[in-house]
Amino acid sequence: MKKFIAEFKEFAIKGNVLDMAVGVIIGGAFGKIVTSLVNDIIMPVITLLVGATDFKNLSLVLKEPVNGSEGISLMYGQFLQNVIDFFIIAFVIFMMLKLMLKLSSLRQKQEEEKMEEKGPTTEELLVEIRDLLKENKN
Template sequence: MKEKGKKFISEFKDFAMKGNVLDLAVGVIIGGAFNKIVSSLVKDIIMPPIGLLTGGVNFQDLTYTLKEAVPGVSDAIVISYGLFIQNVVDFIIIALSVFIFIKIINKLNKKKQEESKPQEDKKTREEELLTEIRDILKNNKQ
């Protein structure tokens, strides 16, 4: 039984210390920080001008009350659709940012792969003609 436990722990340790898992952990941490930046961008920079264009509407205040609060008995039931709109804008900006980032990475990887490919010997037109002449002369001698 102890042998199985040691093997399990060893396998888990190997799994957890693989490069992909560590890369994923770093990605999640950076993604969390990126999410805060994008949320601030949307809330503090993008939404105020949009609110101004829509007549000073603050999207966080956009709600629909399903049931009014009864003092001492129940809370109000409210749908905060303004926050939903703000979260949709957050998502669109994050998705666009990730898309652009992936496009740039793919473009860089493509250039790197093209540079690492061995260059074929590209013969000039003159070299091709000389090779053909050589081959014709060789065949005529036989």
């Protein structure tokens, strides 16, 4: 049992697990921001263009209620809301990844330029000296 607990501690303290936990928390907060963007900014504009008073309540009545029984409606407004949410989230994530990749490649180029400016490393110089000494022996 002690071995199991030790293994669990090692797993839980690893950087990957902590990184994942931070990612989940930030992802949840990011989801709230995107939901607010969609509900409070984008959907009122779409609702204005469509002419509906409440986009989420758009529906197609398939069967009218008869004698107290419930009617059947196809609630496509909420579905459209979820589809729009998905595309906005996907677009924002795409743009963020594109920006991160651009920043990453820029940082990599800067590091490569620094390495080129510094000249050869000590290890490279030692390898070169070794090779020269081998050539002189022959």
